[in-house]
Amino acid sequence: MKDRLRRQISDALQTCFANDTLHSGVVPEVQIEVPGNPEYGDFSSNLAMTMARAEKKSPRQIAEVLVAALGGCEFLSKVEIAGPGFINFTLMPTCWYEVLDDIAAKRSHYGFSQFGRGRRVQVEFVSANPTGPLHIGHGRGAAVGDAVASILQAAGFDVQREYYVNDAGNQVATLGRSIWMRLREQNGETVVFPEDGYQGEYIRELAAKLIEEDPSVTALEEEEAVKRCTAFGVDNVLVWIAADLKDFGITFDKWFSEQSLFDRNMVKNELAKLADKGLSYEQNGALWLRTTDYGDDKDRVLIKSDGSPTYFASDVAYHMEKFDRGFERVIDVWGADHHGYVPRMKAVVAGLGHQPDDLEVLLIQMVNLLRDGKPYTMGKRSGNFVTLREVVEEVGSDACRFYFLMRRSDSQLDFDLELAKRQSSDNPVFYVQYAHARVCSIYRNAEEQGVPLPKPGDIDLSSLILPEELLLAKYLARYPETVIGAAQNCEPHRVVYYLQELAAQFHSYYNRQRVLVDDPATTQARLYLIDGVRTVLANALTLLGVKAPERM
RNA sequence: GCGCGAUUAGCUCAGCUGGAUAGAGCGCUGCCCUCCGGAGGCAGAGGUCACAGGUUCGAAUCCUGUAUCGCGCGCCA
Structure with a gap:
């Protein structure tokens, strides 16, 4: 329009x-x-x-x-x-009737557009180290990354979801050592658990499982045994993570292993390319990347003087590889505490001859868990975070995802577990889902009463003249541009706000007017209108990974 | 010390890339069920958009400075 x-x-x-x-x-x-x-x-x-x-x-x-x-x-x-x-x-009011026809024609595709013109985009998110279960902070990154990906798809981009597995560095080695220590402990040895080891109970579980599956591990030399523990730990933790995410409604197109970069000599090769371009230099026995040429405030080490690569080195190689794979736009979802790393990664991208904005980094701020308005934390024992799984099991995936998306992702989020479970209009998730269920309920009612359902293209809409009816139609017309705006800015919260407003307008309408009235033409027209509302509610919720229930 | 980000109603936050009288939810006050799900709705009170300058037809929004708060500044990952 x-x-x-x-x-x-x-x-x-x-x-x-x-x-x-x-x-x-x-x-x-x-x-x-x-x-x-x-x-x-x-x-x-x-x-x-x-x-x-x-x-x-x-x-x-x-x-x-x-x-x-x-x-x-x-x-x-x-x-x-x-x-x-x-x-x-x-x-003219009749213009707005066309919106309803448009929705009826496109159904679940209303709101989709060609805005992205099929450009290839990669969204890399979660990417938590495979050293323990996902905690609540990872959950927010997961919800945001997945929603951004869905929104970009709706806006006409060709999107890939990817998880980067940090399976090469010290973190996973620490996991291996932690398991090994617990394993020996379980075999009756007295051990000094390493100070930097992972304290969680799950380490003991992993140790027990390993002994059961492969008792010969205890006979290995220390170094071999730790390697075995590391591989076993990473494999198992990744299975947990994948399961946690699946139960949260998230699957990835690709799990990308950091180790594979080394196995395929990618790190070495990509670093050589940088050297050829004169972007790196040696000093004090280390190899440095000239990131200051592109806005970083100091140069960064790629290879330490002891010859081992930094985490940054594989990160550089990984991002070069992303663009090599043909992505025109690369989106990383990081915890906000990593914001200091944005300039250096942008510098890398710029050094490769891309626009710095071809890499977008979404910073995800902390989640403050509350229970009835009071801070909620698990016992302060180290390694004992509130896991994503516990929260999802308590409040459900829908509420959890909706709450994670309610605020701009770079601002902190208060998440009240009791509020998220409440079955009332205080609870925004409930409020929006209820609007959808309510439309469904009216339709069920219509069917029971034998009211004929509207057929697209064959309805007299001229009775839709009330201000609140036109308001609804106009708001439905704004949905596609809302999706595009959210896609342009990688801001799923815009869709959340849209949903809350649409639900509010619908509830208000419902309270003022009956849909099923004596006049058949008016009934038909109103059914048609609220069907449009139902479709848009469902489409928008789907983008966020939240279900649109028919009854609650 | 340097850098990044924030500062909008009592609280939690939006504000569509510079537009007209700054919005929502919660909380507070007062209302609405002969009605398709009241699991809802309506109305009211509540603001010097941290502060001071600047840019222009026009600023919560852009620029500079100040204050307060948070975070980041390793040949760690």
Whole structure:
């Protein structure tokens, strides 16, 4: 609808240039927005004001010329000049009926667009070290990454979801040593558990499981045994992680192993490429990357003087490999405590000849768990985080995912476990899902009463004239642009806010008007309207990974 | 010390990339069930958008500075 108006305005602009009522020939981008105040119509444009300088005329004069050129456009019921030079447009109510037909035609694809033109995008998220179960913070990253991926898909990008497995560094070696120590402990030895070892109970479980599956491990030399423990630990923890994520409704297209970069000599090869480009140099026995050339505040070490690569080295290789795979846009989801690493990674990307913005890093802030408004933490024993699994089991995947997406991902989040479980309008998840269930309930009712259901293309919608009905239709029309905005900015919370507003408008409508009334035409039209609401609620919830239940 | 991010209603937060009278939820106050699910809805009170300058037709939004808070600054991962 907005695009249609945009074309009309562009045409009018050309008309003005042609008949010399405007002279500059400068065609600005035509900005159209939905004004906050309904009195200003359905759409408004600041075009006249942005042209004022080039035209050397007052905005209101320009607006008058433009409005004259728009002439009697049949789908516009009113065009007004207001304030400093806004042009306000009110559309014929019948225009909004088309939105309902559009939704009915596209069903679950309403809101999808070609905005991304099939460009390949990779979203890498979670990527937690395979050294223990996922905790609540990982959960937020998971929910955000998955929703961003879904939103990008809806906006017409070709998206791949990837998990980067840090299976090469010291962290997994520590996991191996921790398991080995617990294993010896279980065999009756007295051991000193390493200070940096992983304290969690799950280490004991892993040790016990390993002895059971392969008792010969105890006979190995220390070094071999630890290696065995490491491999066993990583394999098992990854299975847990995958299961936790699956129960959270998330699957990945690819699990990318850091170790595989070394196995395939990728790190060495990619580092050689950087050296060829003169981006790295040796100093004090170490190999440095010249990240300061691209905005970092100091150069970074790739290979330490003892010859071993830094974590940064494999990260560089990994990101080079991502672009080699043909992704035009690469999105990383990180914990906000890593924000200091953004400049150096952008520097790498820039050094490779890409735009720094081809890599986008989403920083995920902390989750504060609350219970009835009071901070909730597990016992303070080290290694004893609140796991994602416990929370999902307590409040359910839907509530959990919705809450994780309610705020901008870079701002901290209060997550009240009791509130998330509540079956009332206090609870935003419930409130939105309930709106969907309510529409379904009305439809069930209609069927029981033998009311014929509306058939798309064959409905008289002229009885949809109440302000709240037009308001709903207009809001449904804004869904596709909401998805595009969320995709452009990687901001799933926009979809959440959209949902809350749509649900609120629907509940309000429901409370004022009955859908199933005596007049058959009105009933049909209203059923058609709320079916549109139902479809959009379901589509938006799906993008967030939240179910749209038919009854609750 | 340097860098990054924040600062909007009592609380938690939005604010559509610079637009018109700054919004929502919670909490508070007062209302609405002869009604398809009241598991809802309506109304009210509540603001110097941290502060001071600047940019322009126009600033919560962009720039500079100040204050407060948080985080990051390893040849750790």
